[in-house]
Amino acid sequence: MGNWRKRVSALFLMLAVFVLMVACSDEDSASKDEASGEEKGKPKITIMTKLHTAEVPDEKLLKLLEEKANVELEIEWVPDNNYADKLNTAFSTGTFAQAVTMGQDQVDQFKGAIRDGQFWEIGAYFDEFENLSKLKEEVVQNTMVDGKVYSLYQGRPLSRQGMIYRKDWADNLGLEAPKNVEEFYEMARAFTEDDPDGNGKDDTIGVTDRGDLIYGLFKTLASWHATPNNWGEKDGELLPEFMFPEYMESMNFVKDLRDNHYMNQDFPVTSKEDQQAMFKNGTAGIYVGAIVDILGLYNDAIELNPDLEYDVHTEVAGPSGEFTIWANPGYNNEILFPKSAIKTEEELKDILAFFDLMMTPEFSNLVQWGVEGEHYTVEDGFAVIDEDQDKIQREVFAYNMLGIGEPETNGRYESLHNYEPRQKAEELILINNNHLIHDPSITLDSETYVRDGERLQEIINDATYNYMLGEIDEAGFEKQVEKWKSEGGSKIIEEFNASR
Amino acid sequence: MEMNSIQVPLTKAEIKERKRSESQKKRSELRKNIAKNKMIYLMIAPGLLYLFIYKYIPMFGMIIAFQDYKPYLGIAGSEWVGLEHFKRLFTSSDFWMILKNTLVLFALQILIYFPIPIILSLMLNELRKEYYKKTIQTMIYLPHFMSWVVVVSISYVLLTLDGGIINGLLKNFGLKEINFLLDSSWFRPMYILQIIWREAGWGTIIFLAAIASVDPQLYEAAKMDGANRFRQMWHITLPAIKSVIIILLILKIGDVLELGFEHVYLLLNSTNRHVAEIFDTYVYVAGLRQGQFSYATAVGLFKGVVGLILVVFANWLAKKNGEEGIY
Numbered sequence: 001m002g003n004w005r006k007r008v009s010a011l012f013l014m015l016a017v018f019v020l021m022v023a024c025s026d027e028d029s030a031s032k033d034e035a036s037g038e039e040k041g042k043p044k045i046t047i048m049t050k051l052h053t054a055e056v057p058d059e060k061l062l063k064l065l066e067e068k069a070n071v072e073l074e075i076e077w078v079p080d081n082n083y084a085d086k087l088n089t090a091f092s093t094g095t096f097a098q099a100v101t102m103g104q105d106q107v108d109q110f111k112g113a114i115r116d117g118q119f120w121e122i123g124a125y126f127d128e129f130e131n132l133s134k135l136k137e138e139v140v141q142n143t144m145v146d147g148k149v150y151s152l153y154q155g156r157p158l159s160r161q162g163m164i165y166r167k168d169w170a171d172n173l174g175l176e177a178p179k180n181v182e183e184f185y186e187m188a189r190a191f192t193e194d195d196p197d198g199n200g201k202d203d204t205i206g207v208t209d210r211g212d213l214i215y216g217l218f219k220t221l222a223s224w225h226a227t228p229n230n231w232g233e234k235d236g237e238l239l240p241e242f243m244f245p246e247y248m249e250s251m252n253f254v255k256d257l258r259d260n261h262y263m264n265q266d267f268p269v270t271s272k273e274d275q276q277a278m279f280k281n282g283t284a285g286i287y288v289g290a291i292v293d294i295l296g297l298y299n300d301a302i303e304l305n306p307d308l309e310y311d312v313h314t315e316v317a318g319p320s321g322e323f324t325i326w327a328n329p330g331y332n333n334e335i336l337f338p339k340s341a342i343k344t345e346e347e348l349k350d351i352l353a354f355f356d357l358m359m360t361p362e363f364s365n366l367v368q369w370g371v372e373g374e375h376y377t378v379e380d381g382f383a384v385i386d387e388d389q390d391k392i393q394r395e396v397f398a399y400n401m402l403g404i405g406e407p408e409t410n411g412r413y414e415s416l417h418n419y420e421p422r423q424k425a426e427e428l429i430l431i432n433n434n435h436l437i438h439d440p441s442i443t444l445d446s447e448t449y450v451r452d453g454e455r456l457q458e459i460i461n462d463a464t465y466n467y468m469l470g471e472i473d474e475a476g477f478e479k480q481v482e483k484w485k486s487e488g489g490s491k492i493i494e495e496f497n498a499s500r
Numbered sequence: 501m502e503m504n505s506i507q508v509p510l511t512k513a514e515i516k517e518r519k520r521s522e523s524q525k526k527r528s529e530l531r532k533n534i535a536k537n538k539m540i541y542l543m544i545a546p547g548l549l550y551l552f553i554y555k556y557i558p559m560f561g562m563i564i565a566f567q568d569y570k571p572y573l574g575i576a577g578s579e580w581v582g583l584e585h586f587k588r589l590f591t592s593s594d595f596w597m598i599l600k601n602t603l604v605l606f607a608l609q610i611l612i613y614f615p616i617p618i619i620l621s622l623m624l625n626e627l628r629k630e631y632y633k634k635t636i637q638t639m640i641y642l643p644h645f646m647s648w649v650v651v652v653s654i655s656y657v658l659l660t661l662d663g664g665i666i667n668g669l670l671k672n673f674g675l676k677e678i679n680f681l682l683d684s685s686w687f688r689p690m691y692i693l694q695i696i697w698r699e700a701g702w703g704t705i706i707f708l709a710a711i712a713s714v715d716p717q718l719y720e721a722a723k724m725d726g727a728n729r730f731r732q733m734w735h736i737t738l739p740a741i742k743s744v745i746i747i748l749l750i751l752k753i754g755d756v757l758e759l760g761f762e763h764v765y766l767l768l769n770s771t772n773r774h775v776a777e778i779f780d781t782y783v784y785v786a787g788l789r790q791g792q793f794s795y796a797t798a799v800g801l802f803k804g805v806v807g808l809i810l811v812v813f814a815n816w817l818a819k820k821n822g823e824e825g826i827y
Contacts, residue, residue, distance in 0.1 A: 088791045092571040109791055118572050211769070265661035269681050269769050278662070340572065455786045458773075465770035469682060487593060 043350040044072040046097035046341065048090065049401040050333070051077040057398035061370065065402075068366075069357050077398065084109075096338040098351055101401060103333055104442075107143075107151065110336075111450055114145050120337040120348050123149030129352060131359035134409045139330035142442050151334035152355055155406030158327040159432040161220040162291040162314035162425075168307065169196035169204075169285045180317040181224055181253065184286075188262040191285035206262040208284035209254075210275035213461055216267075217288040222250035223326040223437055225318045231441040231496065238440060238497050240489070242460050242481060248474065249319070255468045268465045280304060291425040298419060299389050312421050314428045315435075327436035333401070359404045361411035367403045368412050370396035382416030446495035452488045459484045565798040585798035594777065602778045605759050608692045614752060616696055617703030618745060622733055624704060625711050640701025651694050652766040656681065659690075684772040691767060691776075695760075706748065710741040746823050754811040758803075779803050 051057075056077050066073050076097055078086045087106055090096050091113070102110065113119070123140075126133045126149070135153065143151050163184075170176070170187065173194055178184040188206025190196065196204055209217040223229065227246040231238050241247050257263045264270055264278060279287045280301040287297070291312045298310050317323045335355065342348050357363050369376040369383045375396050376383045386392060407414050417423045446453075463480035466472045472480070485493075510518070534541050565585055567578040589595060620640070627633040643651070658666050659680040667677045680686045718736050727735065761780035768776045779799055787796025815825040 084789050088788060088793075091791065092793060094571065113570075113572065116570070116572070265679070266681050268771065269656070270660075270662070283663070451790065451792070452786075454790050458785065462770040462773055469771060471771060483593070 042066075042070055042072045043347075043354070044074065045099065045351055045354055046074045046076070047099045047101075047402070048076040048078060048086075048097035049101040050080045050083050050103075051398055052080050053393055053398055055394070058395040060395055061366065061399050064371070065363070065366065065399075069354060069363070071354055091338075094340050096341045098337065098341045098347075099355070100336050100338060101333050102151075102336055104329060104331075105454075107145075107334055107336070108450055108453070111145060111445075114150055114336075118339055119150050120339060120342060121148050121150055122152070122337060122348070122352065125349065125352055128349070129356040131356045131410065132352065132404070134359070135405055136330070136409060142329040143331065143334055144443065151336045152404045153331035154333045154335070154401070154403055155330060155409070156328070156332045157429045157433075158330055158436055159325045160290045160292055160425075160429055161223075161325055162288070162312055162428055162432070163220075163316070164279075164287045164289070164291060164294045164297065164310055164312050164421075166191070166196065166282075166285040167309040167311040167421075170311075171309075172196055172198060177311065177313040178316055180321070181221075181319065184224075184316055185253070185257070185262075188257055188286060189260070192260075192262045196285060197282060204282070205264060205278075205284045207257060207286045207288065208264050208270075208275050208278040209267040209288070210270045210272050211268045212272070213464060215289060216275075217263075218250065218254060218464070219326060220288050221253060222247060223324055224316045225250045225253070226320060226322070226324050226437075229326040229437040229439040231439060233440065237493075238444075238500070239493060240460075242464070246318075248477070251464060251467050251477075255470065258468060259470065268469065276300075282308070291428060292422070294425055295417065295419055295422040296389060298421070310421055312425045312428060314432055323435050324437050325432050325435050327438050329439065329442050335404070355404050358402055359410040364403050364405070364410040364412035367399040368396075369415075370399075376413075378413065379416055381413065383413035384416050384418065387418075441496055444496045445499040446492045448488045448491040448495060453492070456484055456488055456492070459487070562797060562801055564794050565801045567794055569794040569797075571793070581794075585795045586802065588795065589799055589802065594782065597774060598777055598779055598782050601775055602759065604688070604775075605691060605764075605778065608688060609695065609759070610749075610752065612692050613695050613699070614749065616700045618707055618741075620700055621704040621707035621711060622737060624708060625737065626729060626733070637701070637704070640704070642701070643698045644702035646698065648698075648760070648763040648766055651698055652763070655690065655694060682769070682771045684775050687767060687772040687776050691764070694763070694767075707741060707744065710744040711737055714740040743824050746818050747826055750811060750814045750818060750826050753814045754807050758807070 062073060062075065065071075074097075083103075084106060087100070087102065087110075090100075091110070107114075110119075126135070132152065136155070139153055139155060140149060143149065143153050163178075165177070165187070169191055173190050173196055175187055175190060176183075178187050191204055191206040195202070207217065213219060222241070225246045227250055228241045228244055230241055232241060232244055233239075234244065254263075258265065258267070264275070264284065267275075276287070276297060278284045280297060281304055282301075291314065294310055294312055301308055301310070314325065315323045337348060337351065342351065358367065365372070365383070369385065370392065372378060374386070375392060376385050378384070403412070404410060415426070417426075459480055463472065463477050467474075467477045481489075561575070564575060564578070566580060566582060567575070568581045568584075569575070569578045624633055624637065627636070656664075658664055661667055661677060661679055661681075666680070670677055678686070680690065714737060718740075719732055722732050722736055759778055759780065761784065764776060764778055765781050765784065768781055779802075783796045783799045786792065787799065811826075815827065818825045
């Protein structure tokens, strides 16, 4: 009897030893790696960032970066659509990389952890780095938590929203680019009913949209109607956008479009790919979204129909006669530095030095445009991108996520495009700058918002879709707003206003 | 059996004593058994070790359901909040809706989906030509290997109002188009049909195996007695696989709140949320996306307890009716 016990315990022991051995050998190889890195005197930098393409990018630029910056880089590419989950998992298991990309909403969620000192406060080091100190004050302020800087931002134009439409269809029907929302509606109608492609068949619709209330049609259309950007002021109090009559007007506008079949019927469940396919294959004539996307859309579309012509347009005035457009805070992503991965100040400085380097013209051009002569050429001080979009997507695009700042601060080239409407988009972005609606809640705080904000927003998003689909009426929508309020919304309003 | 009638009622102490000696006897029997079959027990060891490491040690993590868990503070450092998270769940305005949706989808699985693989395997068993049988089997196994993303995408393409084939057909026949994707009343039929399409074929494997082990002599005897195909199925095949059916049913009941997060999440949209939101999808948004681990764990624990109660109950019910049960 004692015999079998001994045997079993011996077996357990063996297994335990085996497990330990495996674990140790892993450790060994890891420490070896580090050692060899140190021999060469190269700091090793780990980065976790978002991947917006289907595949992990080609390593060509990575190798080049490592060589030029004299560092060892390890980039963890995480697909954008499950980035939030990955962030939380990495955080909870203590496996953060040294530099972690987050969107603004994600930073909001980590505010508690930031306040608890889980991330390095880096504002104090800016003075030591020539380039980082150049970051725009007003944008840096938008990234602050309790008045302290924890992140480096990746700048982008304040508003790239607008419409892309079939110029050839408009010409066929004698239509101009819409100057106001009525003309926009008329264009959608005509593209649906007046046979814009002249094939004698009733096979076209006006607008194509997807299940995205922000980057799709809705928010841009709402801002044309002068709806506040997330939060707006009424009688001296900050209130969420959906409590403003303009929000209702915008919903009615979309509802009319859908009820009359001037847009795709299943838009709440349409994916971006399907939406774009409808636009590219000549089913729909208007696409509302980021206007810089026109180049990619065009390149795909002319393979199906070489005669097609696109154009971009932004200045669509609302019922008041004024053109307004929503603005982002001046950046799309921030890079944070978790203390769980960076133990010492020295280490932090090594990493900041790397990102400081990323803000030099040489490196910011490299991560934005690729290798000169291979991915782009320089003309009159502008970067002209190679026509081979697939190659750019595969080899360069993903590395954009390493850039810091914006052309004004990092000195990289602005782009110049051979495709004229794409170039026009750059000009329209500048025009947008004069008509911006800013989000007043960016720098404000609400504990309830951090905890329940996303779930509460779901109530409003559902109500918005249901209203536009005619499932609920105005009273039904108001009821959902009341639900939002009673489940924490009122508290958010209170807390935001109190933190002003 | 008659012996019972002359038995004298035992006192409590006697019952205790008897039970103790019984368990002692059992224990020494177990030891003897182990000593006799030590190699077999040795082979079980890695499996037990696996269970211990991957199933039992993580259970320890469940205590974060009673904490305000902060990953960087760890379990030792996080604050205790008692039943706070459970209170939050039970008082959430959506709790009853979620519970109802979960139970309805579960009932659909048990009542509609569960019998289908059994019926299918009975039908397959009646196919006498091996060639047909194999071909059909292969065909109905295939969908199992598609991910839910693919299954749902295929349905989307077929059912959309914007050029979907089904609505195109309806229109051609002069019928009204149906908004399958955005009409909440279509969510449940879509859900269960997709499960049937993907899983029913795969589910036949275990029943076919059970059927294969039925003694052919029974059929011969039945034929002699003049039973037709249907009678043989009814009186021989079905009773023979009854215990397998019951065990699978009990196991299925254990998964009561595991309805397949991915599948439901993919089908979920703004218009059908009031019938489609289940615990898993709720936890995903309220818990994981917002990093509220404690809350998510509390909901998970609740799910697990409900599942456990149902399994115990189902097992008891099975045993009471003279079946074997799973333990």
